[in-house]
Amino acid sequence: MKIDRRSFLSLGLGVAAGSVLSPLPWKLTDDLSIWTQTWPWTPVPKDGAVHYVHSVSTLCSGGCGIQVRKVDDRAIKIEGMEGYPGSDGKACNQCLAGIQKLYGPDHIQTPLKRVGNRGEGRFAPISWDEAMSMVAEQLKKLRTEGKSQTLGCVVEREYGTIPQLFKRFAKVYGSPNFMTMPSYLDGYEQIFKIMQGEEAIPGFDLENADYILSFGSGLVEGWGSAPRMFQANSLWKEKGVPVVQFEPRLSNTAAKATQWVPINPGAEAILALGLAHVIIKENLFHYDFVNRYSARFEAWEDGQGTEQKGFKDRVLDRYDPRYVSRVTGVPSSQIEKIAREFAKAESPIALCGRGAGHTPGAIFEFHAVHALNGLVGNINRKGGVWALPKPDYIAWPEPALDEVAKKGGDTPRVDGAGTETYPAASSLTHRLPAMINDAEESPIQVLLVHGANPCYCLPDTETVRAAFEKIPCIVSFASHMDETALMADLILPDHGHLEKYQDVPAPEGLSVPVIGLARPVVAPLYDTRHVGDTVIQLAKAMGGGMADSFPWKNYEECLRKTLGQHWKTMEEKGWFSPDFSGPDWNEAFETPTRNFVFIPERYGKDTEEAGVSPIEVEGDPITFPMVMIPFDHVRIAAGPVGNAPFVMKTIEDTLLRDKDIFVQVHPKTAGKAGLEEGVLAVLSTPKGSAKVRVHVYDGIQPGLVAVPRGLGRGSGDEFMADKGVNVNRLIGPVEDPVSGLNAAWGIRANLTIA
Amino acid sequence: MSALEEKTKAVSDGGGFPTLFFIIGLSLSLIVGWIIFPKLLYSKKQQPFDFNHVLHNEMVEDCQSCHFFREDGSFAGVPKLAQCVDCHMDIQGDTEDEAIFVNEYVIPGREVPWLVYSEQPDCVFFSHAAHVKAGGMDCKTCHGPIGQSTSLKPYEENRITGYSRDIWGYNIAGIKKNTWDRMKMDDCSECHVQMDVNQTSVQTEKGACFVCHK
Amino acid sequence: MFPGFFEWIWDGGHMLFMGGLWYALGIIGLGLTYCIFKAAIETAQGDGEGHGHGDEHH
Amino acid sequence: MKKAADHTKPKRYGMVIDLDKCTGCGACMVACFAENNIPFKKDESEKLLSITWMRVYKLSNKKKYPDTDICYLPRPCMHCEGHEGHSPCVSVCPATVTDYSTETGIVSQIYTRCFGCRYCMAACPYHARYFNWWDPVWPKGMEKMLSPDVSVRMRGVVEKCSFCYHRYQRAKDKAYVEGRTDVEEEEYQTACTQACPARAITFGDLNNPKHKVYELKQDPHAFRLLERLGTNPKVYYVSSREWVRKSGDNYLKHEEPGHIATKH
Amino acid sequence: MDSALIPKGVQRCSLGKFTLLIAVVGAVLLWGVYAMLLCWIKGLNQTNMNDYYGFALWIWADLAVIALGGGAFFTGFLKYIVGKDELKNIINYAVLIGFICYSSALLILAIDIGQPLRGWFIFWHANVHSMLTEVAFCLSCYFAVLTIEYIPLILENRQLNKVPFFHHLAHNMHGIMAVFAATGAFLSFFHQGSLGGVSGVLFGRPFGYREGVFVWPWTFFLFTWSAAAYGPSFTLMCTKILEKASGKQLVKDNVVDLLAKISGWMILTYIIAKIADTLYWALVTAPARGHTLMDFYSNNPVYGIWILVLEIVLGGIIPAIILVVPGTRRNGYLRMTAIILGVIGVSVNRWVMVLQVMAVPVMPFDFWAMYYPSWQEVATTILPVAYGIILIALSYRYLPIFPQEPELNPVD
Known part of the structure; x- marks a missing residue:
């Protein structure tokens, strides 16, 4: 049988006609379009039962009362907790985006040991047992050498059981060097001491x-x-x-x-x-x-x-x-x-x-x-302004101090706080880097850091880094990779903020005292450990009097016992408000x-003579004709924890574009320096220089260069890392002679075209 | 040249063969399209183990005893392990399927990965409350007489879209005899038009999109 | 696109617009079918040589 | 067998945003991102490629120091009613992807129907519509935060603010189960309204005198964006500052805002 | 080597030279195809379009080629309906150009949409109120018509025509070509108009928006008119280019003159209407929305009032006068200048109606959005040009496109 062209054509026509009359082409077309509607690689969120968990978020210094929406065991969204004092149903950007910190890629998953050079960011996972015994050994060694005062602890704020556990740890170990990070509250603390004679925290009605x-x-x-x-x-x-x-x-x-x-x-x-x-x-x-x-x-x-x-x-x-x-x-x-x-x-x-x-x-x-x-x-x-008593619900028995602890505890603090020079100060952490750098051997041999990020937040970060280089052993308890954890020898990761119990004295500035309860919204995702447990276990590992001073089985027991009768209220309501009626x-x-x-x-007598004069900023006016001032922007978190991806997304394009930070200058200032909107420029100060872009802004005094705080993170996820410049790198501390506090509000600077 | 060849040539010259070839092509593609294609398009999957609705129906009040509404108005759908363990803490009867259930799921506390025949695409918002509570509909209208089934049919998955065959319906041409034969948008719309439900769209004068979509 | 579709409404807009479309498509389709069939018949009748185009096989 | 049970009074959901209170903090944006499964990518600083259903614009009075003033203006989808529901975008969509519901006054967008011609984006003067230029990608583990109430969009489609319509669906479900047919004002609130720490956003049925928005929109200082175009938007703004109100629309030199715009 | 395929009575360059041309243009084509594949596989992030610029270079190219391809429908209309029989000498070429333009337009649309596999939703789930639906329907239908008009041309290839069926088919299709042409003209009138309507109906965009009658904004009619006016000019321009390239006269002067004259009068009437429209828009439509004309032409680095002058004066009034006045029209150089100006004019018009519409800020606090295309966009826009050149080259070489060619260039 000879199949000629014509037969072949007929066959083809038949196939075509048959196909058109069969469901094949039509169904395929439809199915293909449905395929594009949910590509195999497009995630489809699973449905389930919705419920809410109340907690307090520790991502911001304010301490927002939150409710977390969960679908089955997944945390979906954070909203404000109705009725929570201060924030009442609302939360700040950081806390609203908190889920991203929970599931985000920079959540530390296991204890880490430094394997590369300091700050290089190369770590190897190790087991908890190994990590704990390494720290305990270091600490024991130091103590036996009689150098217990060289233990340092840096936390963000003083209040709450977790910082207090650190404080207690340092105390029974024999070191006065329990430090908190600088904030305007330090100023208020001192002013209440000297003008009202009170140990108090400010509340503003x-x-x-x-x-x-x-x-x-x-x-x-x-x-x-x-x-x-x-x-x-x-x-x-x-x-x-x-x-x-x-x-x-x-x-x-x-x-x-x-x-x-x-x-x-x-x-x-x-x-x-x-x-x-x-x-x-x-x-x-x-x-x-x-x-x-x-x-x-x-x-x-x-x-x-x-x-x-x-x-x-x-x-x-x-x-x-x-x-x-x-x-x-x-x-x-x-x-x-x-x-x-x-x-x-x-x-x-x-x-x-x-x-x-x-x-x-x-x-x-x-x-x-x-x-x-x-x-x-x-x-x-x-x-008005209220002097609120410091939270006093933490009434642990005074620990018994052994000889080492007493001797070490009596040594003057490295940062000079509470000494004769600065009697009203309780912490002057910004002075620590210089103290370390100036000494031959670092006066801090082991540094424990929790919740704070001194390598990012302290002024003159280059000096801070140099100081940290000199500290023989740094232990970080970070739950997310930050600049300080990067400098650490060991990271003993804490649970994330949605994975643990914690008392949160909050919110800052409220005129009534409130203690909130953060609680686990989801079970810990990774091989992390509650920092409270870690401290308690470390103390136990140290043995002797130290172990006795930490009589709790674990942190949860410690917290429950500390809160006593209030625990129930907190579990139900999410917070309790200690009785307080102003005197x-x-x-x-x-x-x-x-x-x-x-x-x-x-x-001071001297001020009586001279009167108050403005605090001079660092730098010589000829080399640096302008003045740089840092400014805070509500969409950029400048604290220890950087922006979550969602918050990064809200940053205006006049503050950050791609990796470039914008500095704000008045049109006249820009004109004088030959700068235009958006151009690349070099911002230099006595502390260093950085490449920036210029935003010409009418709303700023001529002669000033305003730089947003909170950018230039050297670590964290790809959404925030290496974007912009950390303004703390360009500014140094200026010491207030009376209080010892950092009084710098700016620094002399120059802005030239790149 | 053989006789046949001659014949062929003669026929092809006269135009008989092209018709034959046309018919061959036509029937081939019809067979492929109507019979082979549906077989290739769907993959058959077995449920983790068999389930007897009839047996369970005798012990409970109605469908909503297991397929219940939550307080917030959402529909729980296929029961979770927590509901089943009330009775199935240990093996009750003597079926092999129950043994699988208890041993592989109840004891280790693992949820049963049921394959849901009526699972709609992600873009669909289906409100059981609106249909059952507000509309007073029964389950059968959409789900068919599944309550009278003594075993579970295999789950057929469209290899391209990943959706259950029950959505398009078992008839490859998309023809339905019963209300529960198909679950495509047009089937929903048909009823909505008939019942005059939310016919508030400016564009189509039919159901507004955000009634059934999310 | 067709009456009975979700998007279809029996109103002036649809009838005019789709009417026009189907009308145009109909003319194209019918015209094309007519040409093909006529050509097929003419080919079958074998009188393809008489149209007077200046082609070489004339 | 017509069923009347579902026929509730037609609503016109809308917003009144108090620009005096808005501090530009961006909580509305963050809440919206989280609520609506909005994707995020490494660089979001190019705002013309960044999906933000709710975008907070920064307005300036363009005066010199020290008379400079700025104001923030949150811009969700305006859910324009246009003329009888023919909003700028609804009538142009070739595939009936976007639609206007006379029951709620909400402009819907069905992503799986959209094939990405972007005509609606060209039509919208508020730039409230966003295109998925990229496939949305969540870093490993982060897809756990996705909400099942809102479909995840695929590359190549347009999306926009839905007034958190899924919350209305949820609220309705709850009402049905409780034997009601309608939802209360507080039962259906958008994520941005709920999140706004300044309580600058008020959301509700503009037709319902019992809802707060009904009264707020009648404030003598209330205005809508680009009213003169005839888009008939359902988002109202209130500002005590004249320059802000004037920034809400285009005016010729001699024109005064109050006298031109057709109100409410 | 391929002499058997080449029409009788004409001479063509050597196959080697021809292959070289195809290879060079083919390389450009491949570049375009590569860019096209990138857009399909990786998505539209390959372009520089953004949320402010949802329509960009492609859509301009789309509108422009459709306007220029308007020569096909209008010449067809003139020949088959009005009965200008001389135009049979150029109609084949007009059809070919139209075919290239429309197939390119469809290809561009297929690249431009974010979900090509769902593109058919525009037909299936059509919203008849949308100008784009009308565009899609008429565009594809008219493309079908052009294909039908082009097929008999292909069948007239010396070898193909030997097949009796093809011979008959071609003959029959020629026989009822008037019906197709009429349908095509009907479709074309509408879709050219709907393309104009695309920006004309955008009442949220004062720059593009125009009032009109019923559902049709003025731009609806202006677009149809301008396509009819400038399309023939483009056909003439392409003819001239091909004549230059082949070194032969292909169409007689009287045919060129006739088409140029018609084009001229059309441009003249069009530009009067356009000026009236512009004045009404500038003096009534825009001010009613709070805009002055200069709002649309200032405060940005590109779009100045020059663009309006270029479009209306240089691209409209001047070519209209040159082509209408017999003296200037018959001057080859002036005629060519007018034609080129006209083609630029209509392209600028389409550019303005797509890209400037996107660029002009509407919210008072918004800014001019500037955009430049990415190389992928440029490559995919050049792709149709390369494809067009190849198709013209192949068609010219192997098909009897120009009936007058053998007469004008007798082979020795």
Whole structure:
């Protein structure tokens, strides 16, 4: 049979006709399109029963009350917990995106031992047993050598059972060097000590205040508890509460304020005293409070019997609005107007702590601002500033100290806090790097770091790194890879924030004390261990008195016992609020005179002579004609933990583009330097230089270069690592001579075209 | 040249053979399309073990005893292990399937990986509450008389789309005899049009998309 | 696309638009079928040589 | 056999956003990302390639220091009603992917129907629509955070804010199980509304006098974006600042905002 | 070697030279195909399009080639319906160009959409209110018509025509070509219009939006008109290019003159309508939405008022005058200048109606979005050009495209 072309054609036609009449082509077309609707590689989330778990998030310093939506055993989404004090149903960006930290790729999965050079980031997984015995051996060795004081502990904040376990550990081990990371709260802590004689933490009754004076505080930029501040801000809008923001740059807070008053940076203290001048001169201050409950407002006799000028005269002498106007750049008419409005308000409140409060600032500033609150008598009063007692629910028995512990504990702290020079300070961690670098042998031999990220957060990170290089043994308890963990010899990973129990004294800045409970939302995903358990087990491994001081089986038992009767409330409600009703003014102050002291003892003779002058920033004005100021942006986390991917996604393209950070300069400043919007430039300071892009912004004082904080992470997931510049690398600490706190608000800088 | 060849040539010249070839081609592709293709398109999978609905139905009130609504209005679907263990802590009867269930799933506490015949694509939002609670429909209308089954049929999976054959229906041409034969969008829409449910779309004057999609 | 589809509505827009479309498609389809059939018949009748195109096999 | 049970009064879900309260913190965006399975990639700084159903714009009064002022403006999908539901995008979609429901006033988008012609994106003056230029990828383990309430989108389709419609579906289910047919105001709130720490966003039925939005939209300082185009959006903004209100639409030199726009 | 395939009575270059040409252009084609595959496999992230620029270079190319391919339908309309019989000498070429343009347009659309495997949804789930649906339907139908018009041409190849069936088929198709052409013209009128409607109906985009009658914005009619006006110019331009390339006159002057004259008058009437439309838009439509004309042409690095001048004056008024006035029209150089200006003019118009629509900010606080295509976009846009050259070369070599060629170039 010969199959010719024609037959072949017919066959083909037949096949074609048959196909059209069969379901094959049609079904295939349909199925192919359905295939594209859910590619095999497109994840399909599994459905299940939805339920919510209440917890408190520790990702931000505010401590947001959260509820986590779960579908079966997967955590899906974080929302705010209704009724949680302060944040009440809301949460900050970091905490909202917290699920990404849980499931994200930078969650440390197992104990790690450094195998590469310091900071190189090469680690090998080891077992918990091995890791624990390595640390215990190191510690034992040090102790037997009589160098127990060379143990250092760095944590983020002092309060809560976990930092207290570290503190106790250091104490029974025999070291005074338990350190916390700097924050504006350090300033308030000292000011409460010297002006009110109290060991206290600040609470601001912002919801009831009716006039807000903010000396550069980023009230809606992460200052205190972010969600609480946003709600307070909205409340002010609803009630028409005036908010005055003094700041050299139009920040979000300034834009939200009723009035933005541009001010020369660093002159805040002088401005506050200028306002005080008007208030005193026009007799607008709170007579009752000033006359009955304060000291040294008028002239007084010192110990030697010499008469000293009182606060009133000093202020009247020196800070008349014309002078203040010259220094601060704020017109004197404005100073007078604001002072009058402030003093005449029912509950006016003056706040300080720059930006989100990551650095303390000069004690003069805290003093001057707090003196304003004193002048209007708005202390421990509805709508005022409260000195809240430090959380006292942790009432563990005093540990028995052996000889080593006593001897070591009595040695002066490495950072100088609590010494004669800086008696009011409890921690001056920013001084630690210099101390280590200046010594031949590092005064810290073993450093335990938990929750803090000194290698990123401390000023002058290059120096910090150099110091850390010198520490023979660094142990990190990080649950996510951070800059400090990268420098560690050993990482003993803590559970993630959604995998564990923890008491969270929070939220920051609230005028009533609250203790929240973080609890495991999901079972730990990896081979991690609760840091509380790790510390307890380490103590047990040390044996002897140390083991006896940690009588708990595990952390959970420790926490339950510590919270005692409150545990049940916390389990049910998610938090408890210790009884606190502020004392009357006649009992409120524990200074020797039982008064609010306008001029504290340690205010210093020298300042009396010279008056308060702005804190000078580092650098010589000729090489560095501009001044760099860091600023906080609410969409960038500048604390120990960097942005989650979702939060990275919200960062504006005028702050970060690809890997380039933008610095903000006034059009005039840009013009002078020949810079245009978006160009690459080199920002240099006495501490170093970095490649940046220029954002020309009308809302900034000419001569300044503003750099966002929180970028330039050297570790973490690909979504945040190596983007932009860490501003802490470009700025160094400036020591406040009175408090020892870091008073740097900026640094001299130059910006030139790249 | 043989006689046959001659014949062929003659026929092909006269046009008889092309018709033959046309018919051959036609029938070949019809056979492929209607018979072989459906067999190739679907892969058969067995359930982890067999399940007897009739047997269980005798012991419970109704379908919702096992396939229940949660408090939040969502539908639990195929029961989880937790529900089954109430009775099946240990082996009750003497079937091999129950033994598999208890030994392989109940004792190790493993969820049974049931293959769900009516599993819709991810883009579908199907509200059981709207149909059963608000609409008063019975299960059979969509799921068929599954309650009367004594064993589970094999699960057939479309090799291209990955979806169950029950969605398109067992008839490859997509023809249905019963309401439960198919579960495509048009089948949902047919009923929605008839019952005048959410016919609020501006574009189609039929059901708005966000009624059944998510 | 066809009456009975989910997106179909019996309104002026659909009838005009789709009517026009099917009308055009119909003409194209019918025209093409006509040409093919006619050509097939002519080929079968073998009178393909008389159209007077300037082709070589004339 | 028509069934009337499901016929609830037509609603027009919408928002009123108080720009005086909005601090530009971005919590609405983050909540939206998490709620709606929005993908994220290594670099999201190119905003024209970054999917953000809710985008917070930064407005400036363009004045010189120290008279400069800025304002943040969160922009979800406006769920334009246009003329009888013919919003800019709905009428242009060639494949009936996007639709307007007269029951809820929500503009829907069915990703599996979309074939990615992007005509709707060209039509939307608010840039509320986003294209999946890339296949969405979740780093290993992170797909655990995906919500089953919202379908994961595939490469090559357009997506946009749905007013968290799935929450309405969930709320309805709950109502049905409890023997109700309708959902209460607080039962259906969008993720951004729920998350906004400044409580600047209010969401509800613009037709229902009992809902908060009903009254808020009548604020003399309320305005809508680009009202003059006739898009008839369902998102209202309130600002006490005149320059902000003026930034909400285009005006010729001599025109004053209040007198031009057709209100409500 | 391939002389058996070459039409009788004409001369063609050597096969080697021809192969070289095809190879060179083919390399460009392959480059385009590579880019096309990248877009299909890796997705549209290969382009520089973004969420502000959802329509970009491709869609411009699409609109432009369809406008230029308008020569096919309009010449067909003139020949078969109006009865301008001289045009039979150029209609084959017009059809070929139309075929290339439309097949390219379809290919571009297939690359442009994010989910090509679902592209058929536009037919299946059609939304008849969408201009794009109309475009898709008419475009594919008209492409079918063009294919039908092109097939008999192919069948007239010397070897193919020897097959009796093909011979008859070609003959029969020629016989009822008027019916096809009429259908094609009907379809074309509509889809050219709907392409204009694509941006004209965007009431959210004041730059593109136009008022109109019923569902049709003015751009609907302007696009049809301009395609009819400029399409023949493009056919003439392609003819000239081919004449230059082959070194032979292929169409008689009277045919060229006739088509140029028709094109000229069409351009003239079109540009008057366009000016009226522009004035109405600038003085009424845009101001009612708070825009002045200059809002659309300032504050950006590219789109200045020059673009309007280029489109209307240089690309409209000037070619119209040159082609309408017999004296200037008959001057070969001036005629060619007018034709080129016209082609530029209509291309600019399509560019403006696609890319500038995307670029102009609508929200007052938004910014001009600038865009430049990625190499993948450029390559896939050049792909149709290479494909067109190859198809023209093959067709010209092996098919009797130009009936007047043997007469004008007698073989010795």
